[in-house]
Amino acid sequence: MVNSYSTAIVETKEITSDRYCKLTLKAPAASVKGLPGQFVMLYLPSEYGPMLPRPFSIYATDREKGLISLLFEIRGRGTELVAGFDEGSGIKLLGPLGSCFPEPPPGALLLAGGLGVAPLAFLARRAKTPVTVLYAVQKADNLAFQPEELTRPGLILHLASEDGSIGYEGTALDLLAMHLEQASALYSCGPRKMLSKAASMAAKAGIECFLSLEERMACGIGACLGCVTETVQGYKRVCSDGPVFAAGEVVFNGKA
Amino acid sequence: MVNSYSTAIVETKEITSDRYCKLTLKAPAASVKGLPGQFVMLYLPSEYGPMLPRPFSIYATDREKGLISLLFEIRGRGTELVAGFDEGSGIKLLGPLGSCFPEPPPGALLLAGGLGVAPLAFLARRAKTPVTVLYAVQKADNLAFQPEELTRPGLILHLASEDGSIGYEGTALDLLAMHLEQASALYSCGPRKMLSKAASMAAKAGIECFLSLEERMACGIGACLGCVTETVQGYKRVCSDGPVFAAGEVVFNGKA
Amino acid sequence: MEKPDLKVNLGGIALESPILAASGPFGYGHQYRELNDFSQLGAIIVKGVSSEPWAGNPAPRLAETASGLLNSIGLQNPGLKSFLSDDLPPLRDCGTKIIVNIVGRTIEEYAAVASGLDGIDGINGLEVNISCPNLKAGGMAFGTDPEATHKVVSAVRQQTSIPLLVKLSPNVTDITVIALAAEDAGADALSLINTLSGMTIDIESGRPFLGNTFGGLSGPAILPVALKMVWQAAGAVKIPLLGMGGITSASDVVQFLLAGASAVAVGTGIFYNPEIVSGLKEGLVEYMVRKNIYRVEDLTALAHRGGINDEQ
Amino acid sequence: MEKPDLKVNLGGIALESPILAASGPFGYGHQYRELNDFSQLGAIIVKGVSSEPWAGNPAPRLAETASGLLNSIGLQNPGLKSFLSDDLPPLRDCGTKIIVNIVGRTIEEYAAVASGLDGIDGINGLEVNISCPNLKAGGMAFGTDPEATHKVVSAVRQQTSIPLLVKLSPNVTDITVIALAAEDAGADALSLINTLSGMTIDIESGRPFLGNTFGGLSGPAILPVALKMVWQAAGAVKIPLLGMGGITSASDVVQFLLAGASAVAVGTGIFYNPEIVSGLKEGLVEYMVRKNIYRVEDLTALAHRGGINDEQ
Numbered sequence A, B: 001m002v003n004s005y006s007t008a009i010v011e012t013k014e015i016t017s018d019r020y021c022k023l024t025l026k027a028p029a030a031s032v033k034g035l036p037g038q039f040v041m042l043y044l045p046s047e048y049g050p051m052l053p054r055p056f057s058i059y060a061t062d063r064e065k066g067l068i069s070l071l072f073e074i075r076g077r078g079t080e081l082v083a084g085f086d087e088g089s090g091i092k093l094l095g096p097l098g099s100c101f102p103e104p105p106p107g108a109l110l111l112a113g114g115l116g117v118a119p120l121a122f123l124a125r126r127a128k129t130p131v132t133v134l135y136a137v138q139k140a141d142n143l144a145f146q147p148e149e150l151t152r153p154g155l156i157l158h159l160a161s162e163d164g165s166i167g168y169e170g171t172a173l174d175l176l177a178m179h180l181e182q183a184s185a186l187y188s189c190g191p192r193k194m195l196s197k198a199a200s201m202a203a204k205a206g207i208e209c210f211l212s213l214e215e216r217m218a219c220g221i222g223a224c225l226g227c228v229t230e231t232v233q234g235y236k237r238v239c240s241d242g243p244v245f246a247a248g249e250v251v252f253n254g255k256a
Numbered sequence C, D: 001m002e003k004p005d006l007k008v009n010l011g012g013i014a015l016e017s018p019i020l021a022a023s024g025p026f027g028y029g030h031q032y033r034e035l036n037d038f039s040q041l042g043a044i045i046v047k048g049v050s051s052e053p054w055a056g057n058p059a060p061r062l063a064e065t066a067s068g069l070l071n072s073i074g075l076q077n078p079g080l081k082s083f084l085s086d087d088l089p090p091l092r093d094c095g096t097k098i099i100v101n102i103v104g105r106t107i108e109e110y111a112a113v114a115s116g117l118d119g120i121d122g123i124n125g126l127e128v129n130i131s132c133p134n135l136k137a138g139g140m141a142f143g144t145d146p147e148a149t150h151k152v153v154s155a156v157r158q159q160t161s162i163p164l165l166v167k168l169s170p171n172v173t174d175i176t177v178i179a180l181a182a183e184d185a186g187a188d189a190l191s192l193i194n195t196l197s198g199m200t201i202d203i204e205s206g207r208p209f210l211g212n213t214f215g216g217l218s219g220p221a222i223l224p225v226a227l228k229m230v231w232q233a234a235g236a237v238k239i240p241l242l243g244m245g246g247i248t249s250a251s252d253v254v255q256f257l258l259a260g261a262s263a264v265a266v267g268t269g270i271f272y273n274p275e276i277v278s279g280l281k282e283g284l285v286e287y288m289v290r291k292n293i294y295r296v297e298d299l300t301a302l303a304h305r306g307g308i309n310d311e312q
């Protein structure tokens, strides 16, 4: 696969509650080729000083208009700068990169902790079968998008919040426990600790499980060996062997 | 003197020929206290990565409105970022700093090479006596302001350009040679090599001469000893012993 | 809520705060007093003082690099006598402890400054600078050799009973060897790091940019190197460490403490923000409260002891 | 107008361009071939290869710092056999010279890789990495001691007649001592610098961030240090130098040449801009034309010879 490095144009930008940014970019190649679970690298212009590119999962695409959307939390210098781009400005983009989720079987559960919802929302929209999305946040304010944004026939969305301010009062894992019995498979993205526990729950339930992992990245294309995660076959690159891994492959090692 | 560090607000910004920027800042303390020859340090926000503050001479003040104007060339990362500030945004400023020109005697010559014109234009406007400004650039495009901007009764402005595209065809030193005979004193700012030659011409003509020097700065207030220039009394700080020095003090050492 | 206790004892110097002003950037303190409340500082370490006046290096002496600063001041200073008569008196009442950075070209010169400062009112500590990269003789030449380190520190130790910090150079193969030599020779604490030796070239003239060709690199660029050396020294010596190199935020301060420093100093950071001192202190307090750690001493070297366990 | 001649001879390797890909960031080249025209490169230096496969260090392996990057990859690599069968063949026709970076934990391991690569078609040079800071044994342990340097380089030299570059560590008191040892043991050229040893601490967990505690610092932050070491080595040895450390612009390239490098390599810079290679070359040509210097060789070490005289 040829990696495409090009200039994407900021089409629209929405910032909610000062913390979340939904960025829609004109990036025809990425929009046509991008699959759920894949990500792109955004490059910060050198006027801000040398900075590594930042990886973001594809949250949505509009293949007809050649658009991709990213949904991210503003956490540090990189995301602040990205969120500061004006509509109409250009930003260098590499991608789509990495592996994608396999097509979910009917009745699959998609479990999202926090911003892990981005690739799963994309998967839920694209999937051809009925799926259930479980999206857990700390409190209602932390919802990164309006639930109405994520609808299609056959898609069920359950929310949870730790303080009960929206949806079920509890954690992502509580929500999972409630729905696991009926599930045909589990697809998950979120904090590593959550993934580790979700993976063992899926294993106990005897269903297939796929996880999307995160690691610090430099090249994003499998060259530098910087983004590895431990697997049963040794270290694998999250950027090019992943980010989506079969849960059975991943060695969690008690490390969160 | 108490150094004042405060937030200045960008009042207006004009960028001419992509290379020069005139920035007017709301900075009441600096505007009231600032004297010709003094400068301010502008601090770049940390979102751009750590960067030393940049020194700029005061080009004009409006004491009633509490404004100061700076006139600078966009040369590198710092001046690019400063020129990128939107009107209404805040920028940290330290100053006014450094020494000022003494009041020029009637018939003084103010010799400016390139952007060295900034402090001299301020001096020419403030001076209470007739003075002649000699302003030399490489070509007409390099004029950092419209000659009309620099008028007051008793102020004469002569322009020169190396390619003859505006004013007299020649260098700053050619212009100086033409006017030196009638001069009562010389005040100059510009490239070091020009200053060195202008100083010897003034010495030969037997007139007083004051020079405004530039050096890389870090603190801007005389603490770090980073900005020294060689003088007959040893190394002196350009930021706090200068930037204005009596020409006789400065050791040029053949270094330009 | 408990109020964090910021007091630390740095080799016999009792400090009200673990955040100090590093030697050099603050000069002798005068200029920055107007911009900072010095009583927020644990101490100010004044610029290097030699027995006789030093002229320093030719201009230019400063060059900005990526997230860093090269300087080749060359320890320009008015000499001991003038320091005592002109610079020290106004500092005495600025509300913070005073540590004097001392330099020399020979062991005798170091000893002379130390003896000249011994017993002087208001001086709470000496910092023996054996690590300045901007000198032809002395300075770093001592700090890169364990035997020379031992000799110079012993000589200074004999001249004074004031608490002695020894300031180490990062331009060495193994910082622990030098750290141990300084400890053995009687240092009460170690300061690290001084600047990394570096240079920059002006591609227009094709010549080294700095008048002195080489300069010392400071600022955020060197923080990872400084932090590692503090970590290593903490594992090697028993005396307390004053960590520095590139500090510009409270999070940087915390990193140095976790790595093994008892206190930290900020140098180049003051150039980026002339009011940095109080912000660092506030940020440290905020962190300590958030992490339920109420004594700075408990932060020191915590990263060697398994880190913070704040899981519910 | 004359066209600048970019050809250089690097210790017996004839290069079409003085800009190379540094060992590591480019891996074995595959991924970046799609983004760069490798024929623009003087050579690609592939990631370290050991005689047996190496697993590398635990995650996380990367941390961004101010204008720098800490990495603790730990030389993960598939080993000599797999390199020869899988990685080398596709590289052979990518239009540039190939230099293989070799690593070992013992002298025997270095010798084994060298002998395994000797006489293999398409390999134009070996770069002996005695400077990786991410290994417990071997790596930097060799590169910080002149005798060990001499031994390992001699051992490799005996195994092969391919041009040998020796890659030096900046984590030493005096780079010239190591440079001279490598030259004396038969190196045809020297590569410098490898990464500076450093670390970063996660203040939330209170523990070192990298899985391996320490990492190697690269990127623009280290450029002034790298440049100085190239300058010093240029004054000490007669063999040509390959300069690297923080290059991201043509002006950086020029600085290294002026300081004494015959050619340069770009590493971390590729992360900031995956198409950096061609821009650097264009910028260098532009500079040479502007300065009326038509052979790269004439730029090398020019700063030692009084700089550029282009006054009218």
Ligand SMILES: Cc1cc2nc3c(=O)[nH]c(=O)nc-3n(C[C@H](O)[C@H](O)[C@H](O)COP(=O)(O)OP(=O)(O)OC[C@H]3O[C@@H](n4cnc5c(N)ncnc54)[C@H](O)[C@@H]3O)c2cc1C
Pocket: A039, A054, A055, A056, A057, A058, A071, A072, A073, A074, A075, A076, A077, A078, A079, A080, A115, A118, A119, A213, A214, A215, A216, A217, A243
């Ligand atoms: C494959 C992949 C896909 C991602 N997709 C998304 C997404 O869709 N939405 C989203 O909000 N974020 C996503 N991330 C995380 C995102 O890349 C980081 O939040 C971002 O790089 C932070 O940059 P910064 O400069 O703002 O923060 P920094 O200043 O670099 O760091 C700020 C904080 O974020 C943490 N952080 C930084 N980088 C990472 C990382 N790679 N993984 C985890 N924590 C990190 C740091 O520990 C620190 O606490 C993804 C990461 C990967 C690897």
Ligand SMILES: Cc1cc2nc3c(=O)[nH]c(=O)nc-3n(C[C@H](O)[C@H](O)[C@H](O)COP(=O)(O)OP(=O)(O)OC[C@H]3O[C@@H](n4cnc5c(N)ncnc54)[C@H](O)[C@@H]3O)c2cc1C
Pocket: B039, B054, B055, B056, B057, B058, B070, B071, B072, B073, B074, B075, B076, B077, B078, B079, B080, B115, B118, B119, B213, B214, B215, B216, B217, B243
């Ligand atoms: C007291 C004082 C007053 C000044 N007043 C003015 C003014 O009124 N108008 C104006 O245009 N400039 C003025 N300057 C110069 C101005 O400060 C620099 O142009 C500016 O700092 C460059 O910043 P930069 O980040 O854009 O450039 P950099 O990226 O730092 O450098 C770009 C180029 O500018 C040169 N340069 C950088 N700093 C200086 C410096 N301090 N002196 C000389 N050359 C430098 C560099 O060699 C390089 O070629 C003054 C400097 C001083 C010391």
Ligand SMILES: Cc1cc2nc3c(=O)[nH]c(=O)nc-3n(C[C@H](O)[C@H](O)[C@H](O)COP(=O)(O)O)c2cc1C
Pocket: B224, B226, C022, C023, C024, C025, C046, C047, C048, C069, C071, C073, C075, C101, C129, C132, C167, C193, C194, C195, C217, C218, C219, C220, C222, C244, C245, C246, C247, C265, C266, C267, C268, C269
């Ligand atoms: C302009 C300047 C002058 C310095 N002068 C001295 C000095 O006189 N004595 C000394 O021991 N260190 C001196 N240093 C080194 C600093 O004290 C400090 O060790 C180093 O800069 C690293 O810290 P920083 O990155 O916070 O600046 C100087 C540093 C700078 C930037």
Ligand SMILES: Cc1cc2nc3c(=O)[nH]c(=O)nc-3n(C[C@H](O)[C@H](O)[C@H](O)COP(=O)(O)O)c2cc1C
Pocket: A224, A226, D022, D023, D024, D025, D046, D047, D048, D069, D071, D073, D075, D101, D129, D132, D167, D193, D194, D195, D217, D218, D219, D220, D222, D244, D245, D246, D247, D265, D266, D267, D268, D269
């Ligand atoms: C991710 C990464 C991996 C590296 N791997 C190697 C290696 O395998 N062998 C080696 O000799 N140097 C390795 N290096 C060091 C670089 O080749 C180079 O010497 C150093 O990074 C400085 O140059 P730079 O700042 O341009 O990256 C690596 C550097 C990085 C950043």
Ligand code: FES
Pocket: A216, A217, A218, A219, A220, A221, A222, A223, A224, A225, A226, A227, A228, A237, A238, A239, A240
């Ligand atoms: S980021 Fe380089 S291999 Fe994954």
Ligand code: FES
Pocket: B216, B217, B218, B219, B220, B221, B222, B223, B224, B225, B226, B227, B228, B237, B238, B239, B240
């Ligand atoms: S800039 Fe610090 S003394 Fe002048």
